[in-house]
Structures are given as structure tokens and as C-alpha cells.
Amino acid sequence: MPSDLRQERDHARTERRRQAVLDAAGRVFVRQGYHRTLISDIAAEAGVGQGTFYRHFPDKRAAFEAVFDRFVESLFAEFAGMSANLPHDAREYRDSSVEALVRMAQALERNQDLAKMLMREAPAVDRVLEEKVASFQDGFILLAKTFLDHATAEGFARPCDTTLVAQAIVGMGTSVAHMWWSGRAPDVTLDHLINEVVDFAFFGISTR
Amino acid sequence: MPSDLRQERDHARTERRRQAVLDAAGRVFVRQGYHRTLISDIAAEAGVGQGTFYRHFPDKRAAFEAVFDRFVESLFAEFAGMSANLPHDAREYRDSSVEALVRMAQALERNQDLAKMLMREAPAVDRVLEEKVASFQDGFILLAKTFLDHATAEGFARPCDTTLVAQAIVGMGTSVAHMWWSGRAPDVTLDHLINEVVDFAFFGISTR
Amino acid sequence: MPSDLRQERDHARTERRRQAVLDAAGRVFVRQGYHRTLISDIAAEAGVGQGTFYRHFPDKRAAFEAVFDRFVESLFAEFAGMSANLPHDAREYRDSSVEALVRMAQALERNQDLAKMLMREAPAVDRVLEEKVASFQDGFILLAKTFLDHATAEGFARPCDTTLVAQAIVGMGTSVAHMWWSGRAPDVTLDHLINEVVDFAFFGISTR
Amino acid sequence: MPSDLRQERDHARTERRRQAVLDAAGRVFVRQGYHRTLISDIAAEAGVGQGTFYRHFPDKRAAFEAVFDRFVESLFAEFAGMSANLPHDAREYRDSSVEALVRMAQALERNQDLAKMLMREAPAVDRVLEEKVASFQDGFILLAKTFLDHATAEGFARPCDTTLVAQAIVGMGTSVAHMWWSGRAPDVTLDHLINEVVDFAFFGISTR
């Protein structure tokens, strides 16, 4: 039936339009923050009428959440296959940590403004989004904990409260990343920064 | 002159009133967040008329900043004398780190809702407050760096990029504190938590 | 020519479609009232697209008016042949009055929701429709007056301002009908109700 | 305390302002009907800002209802003492009926536009107001029924279903009044009209 084809094409067009509005929303949120963003700003940025915004999202809050969700998904996709190959010794462990962080840093580099905006604005939007940010972090903490548990079990990391240490590691990473992007980290290469941080995580500050 | 006395008394009364409004503002911001707080909410909470609010603060933003500033001041006051007695060996270093964190934790415990609200809302209010939060953190980072530099110079901490490591340490602390208060940290005593985190900072995850 | 046939068939289809939209409009107006009815509601009820609505009616108001007109026409059709056989004495007069009211009541019973909606909504839509409702009533008043004039001329009704009395009679009928349908009339049979009302119209409340 | 006086004065001023807005709302509703009336129209008519409207009424619906209620109260006030002195014979009964109708007509004459608007618009606003109009009518029906019951008991009105007949009488009156005001009644004096209608109610159309 030709109407099927048509329906499909229309559906695709609608989806494309929705993405365009979503992209526009993301850009405006980055530029102005959640509360200073008007629906009319998003519509103008997307080059559509205000009514069109409402065809795709019930309100500003929903558009923000959609931007957030898309970001989180794209970021986790980056790490999908990671837990597959677990390290076999301390050296491998350290290397794959560095590699993971480099990949993460690169993924974030591409969306750094978006990432910063989301982490800054989402918790202040409402309780639900605050919770979502927390869950997002928890995802990484769980990932870190899995690796840590493995390393501890295999004997190439010291026994410790892995949940707590995983939290500490992720918090550390998040903070340093934040500073790096806001230009308040020392002026070093990203590689140096990551290695320094990984060294700290592996050896602390102790003189061996 | 009696008018001097009177003027002073009036001034004191005004200052007391200002503090009352400030306290009220803090409570309402904690309860509702910055953007969901109306001037009328603050006035009602303070038991004064809306107009009175404007006698003490030019707008909502200024009241928020005043709440923020007062919090930061009260917190730094806690650590005023700390850099006075620097540790002389690794053990002393570790002990005074734990002690500092315990004091900090206690200071925050008293104002945890306020602290959480400020860290959550301030960055989303505007660029200036976002910067202030960063400076606030930088204060602690500097404190940490001072200690770290001392320890490195004295030879009881390994040489490292102390700025970076100080950032990592403060970020770690901030994150773990955040989780602890949001109930997402493992169910352990605060003492255990601090010791575990300090251990991590001192030894990392390496098997010595 | 076959194209004539085809044109006719197309025309019939269009007319059928128009009726379907009109029916749908009537149902939605009854359900939601004029102002709470959206074009999209009517289109959805008719199972057509919004654009199709505009192919048949220029706007919501026109659709409402069409519903109104169709109702009025169908109701007057019921009484088309009535003025043909005029009564010859008081008894015949009373009987045909009762009969007319019963037929009317039955006609309305079938469309009572529509009738109530139209009488309720139309006057508030605009001046023109308010006027149309008045004309509609005037039609019945004229009918009543014709009978009354006849009866007065023939001497089996007392002389009176027949226009005024006809108005009174129709108003009375309308009101009682309204109450009957809204369930605020006493719990009697329709037959009893009509007889009681006709008695009142014939004898008033006087003790003969 | 002087603050009491002040509070009272402020309260009085507020109440006066509320009445002014209410009056303005009434005038605009009469002029434009409920649905064509904007809040800004009412505010402009009252010579106040839009926000002021919302200080006194939660929304347009509430203002309309307040206009309605005030009208109903003022009308019933007119008839407050009426049921006090019941008639003792048919003549007295007829006289007091005429007198009541004249008073009613005069009361309505003063507010005829308001009355017409309310009866036309209210039922279309929503179910609740439709119901209120019905209750309003029921009030008069009850009044009529009380008199009718009395007259029937005393033997100077024929036995009948007094509820039904009271409904018929009020409906008749309402309709005739409506027509009179819309200029569709015969061109007679109000006195003649009332007498004609009362005659009809007392004697019907029968030739005694």
C-alpha cells in the first residue's frame, strides 16, 4: 500500500524535526541555562514556530529531560563493551584505566559545553532530574566498583571498601574534569593530567 | 548625645531584622530551591511585609548571594587557624587530615541542607555565583595544596603535581560528602568513611 | 456520459461525508458545549482529518449553525400539516392541543440532548444565533396564535390579546419541557404532565 | 490601637475596589458576553491593572459567578417579606399577584441588560452555573407554589398539581418577560401585559 510508504516517510520527517528541535533546545540551554531559556528561544533557534515545539514536547522541562537522556545514552554507549575484557594484572589494570579515561575525556570533549550545562542545571530543575544526575553518576560508580572488585579479588589492588573507593574515584574524576574544562586545572596536557590522577588513585600520596 | 544612642539602637534593630530576613531566605531556598522561591515566600517566612524585603536586599539574587556568602564565611572560619601547625611526619599528617575532615564533616552536618542547596542551586543562578562556588572550592584546594606541598617538601609525601592532586582530593571529598548526605554512601559510620577515604588518598589502591 | 454519473456519485459521497461531519459536530457539541469543543474534537469524532472539516464548513460557528438549522427544520417538519385541520369546538381544540404537545414531546424526546444543548448554547454563541433561537420560538408562538385566533373567532376561547397569550403558552411549554428533561419536574407520566398543563392553559387556576 | 483603624480602613478600601472590579466585570459581560470578554477588558473598564483583577478574583469564571450571585441576592431581597401576608380571597390573590409581578418587573427593569445577559450566558459557562440558574428559577417556583398551595387549601384556586402549575406560571412569566425586553412582545403597556398574563393564569383561555 502506498499509504504505508507515505506514513513511514511522514513519520521519518516528524522524527527528523523532533531531533532538530531537540538539538536547538540543547544549544539554547547551553547558551542561556535552563531558566533563562524561553520556549520562543528554542523555537527560533530551531527555525520553527512556537507551536511546533509543543507538538514535540509537552513543555520545557520535558525537552530538557530529553536532552539529558540523549546525552547520557550517548555517553554510556561509549562504554558499552568495556566490562568485557577485565585486566589480569596491575599494569594492565592501570593501562585500561588510563585508556578508559582517555576515551571518556574525548567523548566529553566533543560535548563539553553540553555536559557542563547538564551537570550544572539539571540538579536545580527539580528533584527528579537531580535524582537522574545521581543515577548517572551511580552508573559510573558501579562500573568503577566492578573493576575494583575484580582487582581486589585478583590480588592486584588492596582490600578496601570498594563501593566507597569507587565513589571517591568517580568523584575525583568528575571534579578534575570539571576543573579542566573550566580552565582552572594546571596548564598541562590531558595525558599528563590523566596519568597524574591515575597515579594518585593507584598509589595515593604515599612514598611507596 | 541621646540621638547617638537612639541611632545606634535603631541600627542594631535594622541589622537584626536583616538577619531575620536572611535566615528566612535561607530556609525558604532550602525548602523550595532558588527558582521556586517567591519574594512573598521569604517575606512570609520572615514574618514581614514584601516591601520590607526590598529594604534589606535589592532583589532575590542579592539575598541568595548573601545567604551564600554567610555560609562560606562561617565555613572558612572553622579552618582559620589550621594552617598554623603543619605536621612533621606522615603519621601526624594523616592524623591531622582525619581531624580536619571530621571537623569539616561536623561543621557541614549542622548545615547540610543549606550546603546541599547552595551547591546545587548557586551554579544555576548565574555565571557569577557559579564562579563563586568554584572559588569556594579553590579555597579548599589551596589549603590542601599547601599541606601537600609541605609534605612533599618534607619528604613524607611522594613528589607529584600537587595542584592536580589537591584538586583530586577535594573533588573526592566533595563527592563522597554529597553521597553521604544523599544517603547513597554505604551504610558505615562517618569515622569509617573518613578513614577509608584518607587511606585511599594516602595509599591509593595499590598493595603497598 | 459516464462522467456525469461519476460526478453525481462523487457529489453524493461528498454530501454523505458532510453529513457525517455534521453528525459528529452535533454529538461533540452535546457532549462538551460549543466553547469547549475543538475542531480537532469534531474531526476525531467524525474519523476524518482536521483539514477535512474545513472542506465542509468555514469554521466552528458555521458547523454549529448547520447543526442548529437542521434541528429546527426537522422539528418544524413534524408540524407541517398541523394547521390544515382546525378544531370546531372546545373539546376538539383541547384534544388537538394535547395531541400536538404529545407529538412535540415525542419528537423532542428523540433529540432531547441536542435540543437542550442548542437552547443552552446558541444564545451565548453570538447575536445572530440568539436571534435565530428567538425566531424559532416565534414560529411556535405564531402557530399557537393562529389556533388561538381561530378559537377566539369561533367563540370557544375567550377574547384576549392572542399574541401575548400565545407567548405565555409557548413559554410555559418550553419551561415545563426544560424542567421535565432536567428531572426537576414532579415525578408524573408525560401524559399527566401534558394534561395538567393543558388544563392550566384552558382553565387557569380559577374554580370554574 | 491605631493599626486596627488602619486595617479597617484598608479593608474597606479593598472591598470598595472589589466592588468596582465586579461592577466593571458586569458591564463588560453585558456588553460582550462571557466568552468574548477578556480579563484585560474588565481591568480596563475598571480602570485598574490586570494584576489587580487577579487580586480580587481567581479567574474570569469566579468574577462571573460573583456577578451572578450578587444579582440573584439583590433580586431575592426584593421579595424577602412577600410570603408574610398571604391573601384571603381570589381578588386579593389576583391583586397581590399583579403587585408582585409589577415589583419584579420594576426590579428587573433596572437591571434588564444584566438579567438578560446572565440568563443567556450562565447556562453555557459550565454545569455549575447552569445548575445555579435552575436553582434560581426553582426559588421563584417554590414561592409560586407556596401561594398556590395556600390558595388551593383556602378554596379560591382549583385543585391541581401545584408544583407543575407553579412551574408553568414561572416559565410563562420568564418567557414573556424575556420577550418584552427583547422587544418582541406586542406594543402594550407593562400594566396591560401583566394583567393579561395574570388573567390567563387565573382563567386560562376558557370562556368561563
Place this chain on the structure above:
DNA sequence: AATGAATGAGGGTTCATTCAT
């Protein structure tokens, strides 16, 4: 002819700020 996505003018409502008392 039929569709329904797109449009944007329109209107209700909020709330920071002012100001007369």
C-alpha cells in the same frame, strides 16, 4: 479530495517591583 503537521496570534496568569499610606 484528504490529511495532519506546522503555525503564531491571542489570552490567561504570574510575580518581581513600586509606592501611597
Place this chain on the structure above:
DNA sequence: GATGAATGAACCCTCATTCAT
């Protein structure tokens, strides 16, 4: 100084109408 009623700019959202497909 304190008050809170008044203000109206600002902004969200609706929905009748258009029009490309």
C-alpha cells in the same frame, strides 16, 4: 520604617487555520 495592594511586563500554552504532500 514598614506595609501590602497595585501594577504590567513577561511568558507559557492553546487551538483555529493554513498548506505542502
